[in-house]
Amino acid sequence: MGFAVMSLTDAAAGRVRAIVENSGADAKGIRVGIKKGGCAGMEYAVDLVTEPNPKDDLIEHQGAKVWIAPEAVLYLLGTQMDFEVTTLRSGFTFHNPNQTSACGCGESVELKPADLAALAAQGDAVVRAN
Numbered sequence: 001m002g003f004a005v006m007s008l009t010d011a012a013a014g015r016v017r018a019i020v021e022n023s024g025a026d027a028k029g030i031r032v033g034i035k036k037g038g039c040a041g042m043e044y045a046v047d048l049v050t051e052p053n054p055k056d057d058l059i060e061h062q063g064a065k066v067w068i069a070p071e072a073v074l075y076l077l078g079t080q081m082d083f084e085v086t087t088l089r090s091g092f093t094f095h096n097p098n099q100t101s102a103c104g105c106g107e108s109v110e111l112k113p114a115d116l117a118a119l120a121a122q123g124d125a126v127v128r129a130n
Contacts, residue, residue, distance in 0.1 A: 005068050006032070006079045008061040012092060015083040016064035019048065026050040029065030032081065034072040042075075044094055074098075077114035 008016070020027045031053075033045040049067055052058070056067035068076060079096040098114050 004059055005057050005073050006059055006066070006076050006081055008059060008064060008066060009080060009082040010062060011083040012081045013062040013064035015092070016066060017062070020064075023048055028052060029067060031056065031067040031069060032072065032076065033069035034075050044092070045069075046092055074114050 016030055020029060028049045028051075031045075031047045031049045033047070035043050035045045037043045049065070052067055053069075055070050057070070057073060059066045059068065066081070075098055076094075076096065077098065079094050079098070082093045082095065084090065084093050
């Protein structure tokens with residue numbers, strides 16, 4: 001069993017499947033990346049995938065396919081992607097342990113690369129516990 005870069009909640013998987021079903025026969029899933037922008041410096045980018053990039057990491061949950069852009073992997077390690085509907089907005093949310101701050105409007109974030117040594121130590125601890 002390999003290590004997943006990111007996980008999806010059931011709500012996020014359901015929304016991804018709905019997007020794909022409503023986007024035509026060519027739609028395969030979505031792609032998550034990071035781009036520079038916003039007042040905090042970075043933004044999550046979510047795009048429809050019709051032709052997967054072989055360099056992307058693939059996450060699958062309940063039939064939903066999410067590809068992760070290679071340049072975003074270090075910033076997304078350990079992230080949980082969710083989908084929320086509130087009174088004022090609906091959309092994907094990211095619970096990211098690598099996030100150090102966010103702007104007031106919530107549209108942009110400041111991210112640091114994941115601490116690979118800490119992740120490796122966590123993995124060793126899980127293996128020893130089993």
